[in-house]
Every structure is written in structure tokens, then in C-alpha cells.
Amino acid sequence: MMLVVLGNTEISTVPGISVAGATPELTKLTPVADAEYLFHEKPLTIDTVPVTPEGHPTPAIITKAAKELADFPVLIVRGGTYLSPLIPHVHISGAVGRDFRREPALPEFGEIIKRAKLLGEELNKTPIKELVIGESTPGGTTTAQAVLWALGYNAKTSSASPDNPRGLKEKVIREGFERAGIEHGGLKDNPLEALRQFGDPMMATVVGIALGFRRKVVLAGGTQMLAVSALLKALGEDLSRFMVATTKWVVNDKSATFIETAKEIGIMSYAADLDFSNSEFKGLRDYEKGYVKEGVGAGGATWLAVKAGFSPEEVSAKVEELYRRLMGMR
Amino acid sequence: MMLVVLGNTEISTVPGISVAGATPELTKLTPVADAEYLFHEKPLTIDTVPVTPEGHPTPAIITKAAKELADFPVLIVRGGTYLSPLIPHVHISGAVGRDFRREPALPEFGEIIKRAKLLGEELNKTPIKELVIGESTPGGTTTAQAVLWALGYNAKTSSASPDNPRGLKEKVIREGFERAGIEHGGLKDNPLEALRQFGDPMMATVVGIALGFRRKVVLAGGTQMLAVSALLKALGEDLSRFMVATTKWVVNDKSATFIETAKEIGIMSYAADLDFSNSEFKGLRDYEKGYVKEGVGAGGATWLAVKAGFSPEEVSAKVEELYRRLMGMR
Numbered sequence: 148m149m150l151v152v153l154g155n156t157e158i159s160t161v162p163g164i165s166v167a168g169a170t171p172e173l174t175k176l177t178p179v180a181d182a183e184y185l186f187h188e189k190p191l192t193i194d195t196v197p198v199t200p201e202g203h204p205t206p207a208i209i210t211k212a213a214k215e216l217a218d219f220p221v222l223i224v225r226g227g228t229y230l231s232p233l234i235p236h237v238h239i240s241g242a243v244g245r246d247f248r249r250e251p252a253l254p255e256f257g258e259i260i261k262r263a264k265l266l267g268e269e270l271n272k273t274p275i276k277e278l279v280i281g282e283s284t285p286g287g288t289t290t291a292q293a294v295l296w297a298l299g300y301n302a303k304t305s306s307a308s309p310d311n312p313r314g315l316k317e318k319v320i321r322e323g324f325e326r327a328g329i330e331h332g333g334l335k336d337n338p339l340e341a342l343r344q345f346g347d348p349m350m351a352t353v354v355g356i357a358l359g360f361r362r363k364v365v366l367a368g369g370t371q372m373l374a375v376s377a378l379l380k381a382l383g384e385d386l387s388r389f390m391v392a393t394t395k396w397v398v399n400d401k402s403a404t405f406i407e408t409a410k411e412i413g414i415m416s417y418a419a420d421l422d423f424s425n426s427e428f429k430g431l432r433d434y435e436k437g438y439v440k441e442g443v444g445a446g447g448a449t450w451l452a453v454k455a456g457f458s459p460e461e462v463s464a465k466v467e468e469l470y471r472r473l474m475g476m477r
Numbered sequence: 478m479m480l481v482v483l484g485n486t487e488i489s490t491v492p493g494i495s496v497a498g499a500t501p502e503l504t505k506l507t508p509v510a511d512a513e514y515l516f517h518e519k520p521l522t523i524d525t526v527p528v529t530p531e532g533h534p535t536p537a538i539i540t541k542a543a544k545e546l547a548d549f550p551v552l553i554v555r556g557g558t559y560l561s562p563l564i565p566h567v568h569i570s571g572a573v574g575r576d577f578r579r580e581p582a583l584p585e586f587g588e589i590i591k592r593a594k595l596l597g598e599e600l601n602k603t604p605i606k607e608l609v610i611g612e613s614t615p616g617g618t619t620t621a622q623a624v625l626w627a628l629g630y631n632a633k634t635s636s637a638s639p640d641n642p643r644g645l646k647e648k649v650i651r652e653g654f655e656r657a658g659i660e661h662g663g664l665k666d667n668p669l670e671a672l673r674q675f676g677d678p679m680m681a682t683v684v685g686i687a688l689g690f691r692r693k694v695v696l697a698g699g700t701q702m703l704a705v706s707a708l709l710k711a712l713g714e715d716l717s718r719f720m721v722a723t724t725k726w727v728v729n730d731k732s733a734t735f736i737e738t739a740k741e742i743g744i745m746s747y748a749a750d751l752d753f754s755n756s757e758f759k760g761l762r763d764y765e766k767g768y769v770k771e772g773v774g775a776g777g778a779t780w781l782a783v784k785a786g787f788s789p790e791e792v793s794a795k796v797e798e799l800y801r802r803l804m805g806m807r
Contacts, residue, residue: 148603186595220602231568235596238561238568265516266565272550273478274604 148270149219149279149367149451150356151185151210151444153178153236154226154349156244156252159286163315166199166308167285167442173197174285179232181207181283181443182223185214189476191233196473199307199438203430204470206442209394209421210281212465213448217455224266224356226282227259227348239263239355244290244347247323252290253351256343260355267359278360279392279451281367281444284349291374293320293345295408298377299332302408304370309437311402320345338381346374354378357389365390365417367447369397369440370405376414392417392447396440419449420459421466428470478600479549479609479697479781480686481515481540481774483508483566484556484679486574486582489616493645496529496638497615497772503527504615509562511537511613511773512553515544519806521563526803529637529768533760534800536772539724539751540611542795543778547785554596554686556612557589557678569593569685574620574677577653582620583681586673590685597689608690609722609781611697611774614679621704623650623675625738628707629662632738634700639767641732650675668711676704684708687719695720695747697777699727699770700735706744722747722777726770749779750789751796758800 159165159174168174177197180190184207190196197205214221223236227243239262242255253259270278284290288304295302303313324330327344334341342351353375357364366372372391380386391414398405398418409416423431434440449462489495489504498504507527510520514537520526527535544551553566557573569592572585583589600608614620618634625632633643654660657674664671672681683705687694696702702721710716721744728735728748739746753761764770779792 218602220599222599225568233592235567235569235592235599237565238555239565262563262565269550269552269565272548 148275149221149281149444149448150224151182151221151281151283152224152226152349152352153182153228153232154244154282154284154287154347155228156284156286156290156347157246158244158289158319161319163312164289164319165286167197169198169200175229177285178228178283179230181205182232182236183234185211185221186234188472192230203433203438206439206445208466208469209445209462210443210448212469213452213462216457216461216465217452219451224352226352237266239352240348242348247293247345248319248326251344253343253346253348256339256346256351259348259351263352263355264359267356271360271362277363277365279365279367279444279447280353280356281447282349282353282371283443284347284371287347287349287371289316289319290345290347291371292316293323294341294350294374295377296320296331297329297334297341297345298338298381299335300377300408300411302370302373303402303404305397305400305403305405305440307439307442313402338378342378350375350378363388365392365447365450367392367444369393370403370408373408373412376412380412386414390415390417392450394419394421394441394446396434396437400437400440417446417450419446421449421463423463426467431466431470478605479551479611479774479778480554481512481551481611481613482554482556482679482682483512483558483562484574484612484614484617484677485558486614486616486620486677487576488574488619488649491649493642494619494649495616497527499528499530505559507615508558508613509560511535512562512566513564515541515551516564518802522560533763533768536769536775538796538799539775539792540773540778542799543782543792546787546791546795547782549781554682556682567596569682570678572678577623577675578649578656581674583673583676583678586669586676586681589678589681593682593685594689597686601690601692607693607695609695609697609774609777610683610686611777612679612683612701613773614677614701617677617679617701619646619649620675620677621701622646623653624671624680624704625707626650626661627659627664627671627675628668628711629665630707630738630741632700632703633732633734635727635730635733635735635770637769637772643732668708672708680705680708693718695722695777695780697722697774699723700733700738703738703742706742710742716744720745720747722780724749724751724771724776726764726767730767730770747776747780749776751779751793753793756797761796761800
């Protein structure tokens with residue numbers, strides 16, 4: 148079974164931070180639109196799939212392709228978003244992560260973890276042996292890097308843009324650290340405070356679910372899921388039942404430190420070998436140039452499809468078909 | 478796995494119709510309080526478990542007892558309620574059934590069924606072989622009787638009071654039929670219109686889930702689940718994969734027609750043989766006099782506990798223990 152946890156953070160509306168939407172304001176709608184697209188031909192809250200400002204389609208198209216091929220069950224979880232998606236979903240909270248330059252990001256972290264843990268405990272009583280948990284959280288690579296830095300990692304997180312706004316991210320994080328009065332590594336013994344100060348509701352929800360569900364957990368995402376892994380480790384969880392599943396585009400991202408940080412944390416990883424270089428659509432071909440890269444559990448969904456006997460090539464071909472369907476609708 | 482679907486209908490606030498709350502106004506909170514109690518020592522939205530005006534505890538205590546004994550997973554589903562429960566739950570809608578004496582009860586029935594069906598379809602992809610679906614819907618026996626009558630059944634539904642307000646129920650239903658311009662059986666070929674005119678969001682949600690989940694479904698409830706069964710039958714579903722699981726108190730209720738109506742619809746039934754006659758608490762002993770009887774899937778939860786190897790006596794003993802815990806908290 149796959150869960151997709153939706154989160155928003157005000158950080159995504161800082162100009163230049165996130166391209167997970169055509170405009171900074173539209174990034175607020177991306178999580179619900181991603182979720183709705185997984186279950187319908189197009190989103191319900193907005194009329195088209197989320198795109199970057201340059202028109203690259205959401206990685207939800209990969210997750211949807213894998214889901215349609217392998218027919219695994221998907222449960223949407225609203226960790227904390229501006230809107231409620233117009234499809235069935237598990238409600239955890241409506242709390243949105245605040246701008247950590249001005250105030251603690253997530254005063255609600257305790258309640259969110261508690262509720263999410265209850266969900267994980269119930270899922271732990273089902274016959275489900277492995278839980279794949281993806282996410283859709285615009286701006287989430289910045290909160291991830293802030294949490295990783297607070298925990299003492301020298302991580303650079305990836306970005307949905309080929310021009311990773313590293314300088315801007317670091318400036319925003321430094322402002323947050325200044326506001327909170329901490330230094331790099333200053334919260335390495337206090338993971339919950341790192342989450343409260345700099346995190347987002349997606350992280351809190353995934354941490355909670357993973358604390359409640361005691362079997363194998365695949366954290367489906369890139370550097371954001373490394374932040375979740377680091378939190379779980381700092382909370383004393385044995386990481387041997389966890390794996391991070393992402394895409395080759397994240398692993399190959401020279402502007403980030405996926406492999407190094409995964410090693411430093413001590414978590415296994417899997418990189419889905421998707422290839423869009425021969426796509427007839429520029430929006431997909433550009434994935435090979437570092438646009439988008441990951442999200443909505445794309446790598447983990449591919450992992451599930453591969454386990455069900457499909458090849459990454461078949462997933463890539465299905466993505467092509469879905470994109471053709473989307474284009475036909477315009 | 479057990480689902481508990483929460484619903485509200487304005488009908489529960491008609492004085493004298495429902496005792497699923499200490500006052501008609503408090504019946505609005507009963508579904509969320511029931512759900513929260515299943516996961517905590519007491520509800521979160523209110524400070525005590527729902528009781529009848531005479532102080533008899535909610536049947537959620539039976540469901541909780543069976544859950545604690547047999548440790549089966551429970552997923553709360555918000556079919557349509559005034560409030561959102563403060564625990565993880567699947568959100569289907571916030572639509573509350575309207576007073577059918579004045580207007581159609583559920584214009585949102587189509588959207589609710591569609592969303593709930595998506596949930597059922599996802600659950601159908603899991604290894605889960607049997608779904609037990611309970612409900613908490615104050616006033617729901619009146620909407621159930623209205624739907625059964627509109628479909629042509631001569632059913633009398635049960636009530637959480639030993640003095641079933643049959644005259645009042647019938648008066649309310651007649652007023653609804655007059656407003657809608659129909660007679661008894663007038664919608665027997667149009668189940669969705671019966672649901673729209675006289676139903677409640679719980680019914681629409683359970684119908685949708687049952688249409689999406691294609692394996693065995695245990696409808697955990699009394700005469701309300703007979704209304705759901707009648708709707709499913711009228712929609713062309715083969716009822717051989719369905720069963721209604723209730724309690725002996727519903728089956729023995731002389732003011733209602735459980736057995737006759739189940740036979741007329743053609744659905745199997747199971748009656749949990751719980752016995753509170755030797756309880757040290759009047760609130761529980763009174764169940765034997767016809768107070769409360771059923772709700773929150775009490776009969777179906779007992780069914781799951783019995784299948785897991787526990788006897789109805791053990792469930793009854795566990796209820797006694799839980800009630801003692803509640804009393805100790807006062």
C-alpha cells in the first residue's frame with residue numbers, strides 16, 4: 148500500500164524558493180491537485196495538473212503511471228494543507244507550516260505526530276507488510292535542509308529546478324536560525340524542537356505514521372525524506388526497517404548531497420531508473436535536464452511497479468501515454 | 478478491518494426522535510465523540526462519552542471492548558457530520574442530512590457515493606478479505622424507516638429507547654412524503670432518489686464503499702443497515718456477499734421488524750449474544766430492557782471478536798471493565 152502525505156508550508160510562497168506550481172501562490176494548491184490527479188483524469192480543485200513556471204508537469208504523473216500499471220492501493224493523507232482535497236483522504240490536520248524566519252514553523256507538531264501514529268498503529272494491525280509513503284509539499288526541500296542543518300548534517304537538498312536556488316535557501320535558513328537563536332547542529336539532541344522550529348506538517352505526519360507502523364517502511368522521496376529519516380534516527384528508531392526510494396534525477400543532482408547524506412544518516416536508498424530522454428514532449432524530456440526530479444512518491448511508486456513485475460521502461464512509457472492524454476484534453 | 482462511518486442528520490434534533498445524546502442538541506456531537514472514544518480513554522470534543530438523556534452509555538463501549546480484545550484495525554470515516562473528529566479519519570464530506578420535512582435530505586448524495594466508492598476501490602486492492610462497516614448516526618433510524626418506506630417495505634425500525642417513538646417517527650415521515658409528493662413505495666424503482674429525498678450521509682457513504690469494495694461486506698448495525706441493504710439491492714447488487722451483523726437487543730425488539738424486513742430484503746443476519754443482565758452498573762443492565770441496543774457497529778465488532786476466538790461473554794466482561802474505568806474517571 149502507498150500513502151501520499153500532503154503538506155503546505157508558507158516557505159513555498161517566498162519568491163524563488165519553489166517551482167512546484169506555475170506561480171508561488173499556486174504552490175498552495177499543488178498538494179491537493181496532485182492528490183486529485185492520482186484518482187481522476189485531471190485535478191478537481193484546479194483545471195490542469197500542477198506545472199512549474201516553465202510548464203513541466205508534476206511528478207504525480209509518474210506516480211499515477213505506476214499506480215495504473217501495478218494497481219496498488221493509494222491512500223491520501225492530509226498532513227496539513229490550505230485546502231482539503233476533493234477525494235477521500237485521511238485527515239490528520241489543516242495546519243500549514245509557518246514561515247520559520249518569523250516564528251516557529253509547526254507548534255502543532257505534537258498533535259500531528261500523535262494522530263498520525265494512531266493511523267500507523269491501525270495500519271499495523273492489517274495484513275499490510277510494507278508501507279510506501281510519498282509526499283507532496285511545495286517548498287519542502289527548504290524546510291528539509293533547515294531541519295537537516297539543525298540536526299547537524301551538512302546536507303544540501305535537491306530542488307525541482309535545474310538551477311537549485313542554493314543561495315536563497317541558505318539565506319532563508321540562516322534567517323530562521325537567527326530568529327530561533329541556534330547554530331548549525333544546535334538541535335542535534337532535540338529532533339522534536341528541530342521539527343517544531345523548521346519543519347512542515349508532512350514531516351510530522353510521516354514521522355508519526357512510521358512510529359505507529361512497525362514493519363517495513365519505504366520513504367518515497369528525495370532529500371525531504373532524508374530529513375524524515377534523520378528525525379526518526381534522532382528519535383531513536385532503528386533505521387534498518389526503512390529505505391528511501393527516489394529517482395535517478397535526485398541521486399544525480401550535483402547541486403545536492405543525496406548519496407552522502409543518506410550514508411551519513413545510515414539509510415538504504417533506491418533510485419528509480421526512469422528515462423524520459425526519448426519523450427515526444429519537451430515537458431518530460433526536460434526531466435533529464437534536472438527539472439522536477441521527484442515528488443508525490445514517484446520513486447517509491449516506481450519501486451512498487453518494479454516489484455509487481457513492470458520495468459522502469461514500462462513506467463516511462465505509461466507516463467508518456469498519460470501525458471498524451473493530458474495534452475489531448477487541452 | 479472495521480470502518481465506522483459517521484453521519485449527522487438534522488432529524489436527530491426533532492424533540493423526541495433520538496436519544497443518542499443527553500439532549501437533542503448534543504446528538505450533533507455523538508458521532509465524533511463515539512469515534513474519539515474508540516481511540517482514547519474518553520472523547521476529545523466533549524469530556525464524557527455520549528449518553529442517553531437517562532444516562533445509558535453509548536454502544537461505542539461495546540465496539541471499543543471488542544477492539545481492545547481482538548485488536549482489529551478500525552478506520553473512522555466521516556461520511557457527513559457537523560464536526561471533524563479530533564483523530565485520524567477518512568474525510569468523505571461535511572454534508573449533514575437536512576430535515577426531509579422541509580427539503581430533500583441529501584442533494585450531495587452523488588458526490589458522496591462517488592468519493593466513498595473510490596475509497597472502497599482502494600481498499601479492494603489491499604489483502605483485506607472482509608470489511609465490517611459500522612455507523613454512528615443519531616436520528617438514523619428515522620431516515621432509515623423513511624427510505625425503507627419509500628422503497629416499499631413495511632418496515633418499522635428500532636430505536637435507542639425502549640419506548641420507540643413510532644408515532645412521532647411515522648408523523649415525521651408522512652410529512653416528508655407529503656413534501657416530496659410521494660406515497661409508500663413510490664420510489665421503489667428509484668433508490669437514489671429515495672436516498673436524496675430521505676437519506677443521510679452515512680447511508681450514501683456505506684453504499685459507495687460497498688459498491689467499490691467487491692469482497693465480503695458485513696454491515697454492522699440494526700435496522701439502519703437494513704435500509705442500506707435495501708438500497709444496495711435496488712441498485713442491482715447481489716446481496717450474497719453481504720451480511721447484517723447486529724445485537725440480540727435489536728432482533729428481540731418487538732416494536733421493530735428486524736427479522737421480517739431482513740427476510741423481505743433477502744439478506745443474512747447475525748445477532749451478537751451479549752448479556753449485560755449481571756452488570757454491576759444500571760447503565761449497562763438497562764441494555765437488557767431495550768435501552769440503546771446497537772450502534773457504532775457494536776454487533777459487527779462483536780462478530781470480529783468472536784471470529785478471533787473470544788466469546789460474547791468475554792466481550793461483555795470487557796465492556797464491564799471499560800465502564801468501570803469510565804466511572805473511575807468521574
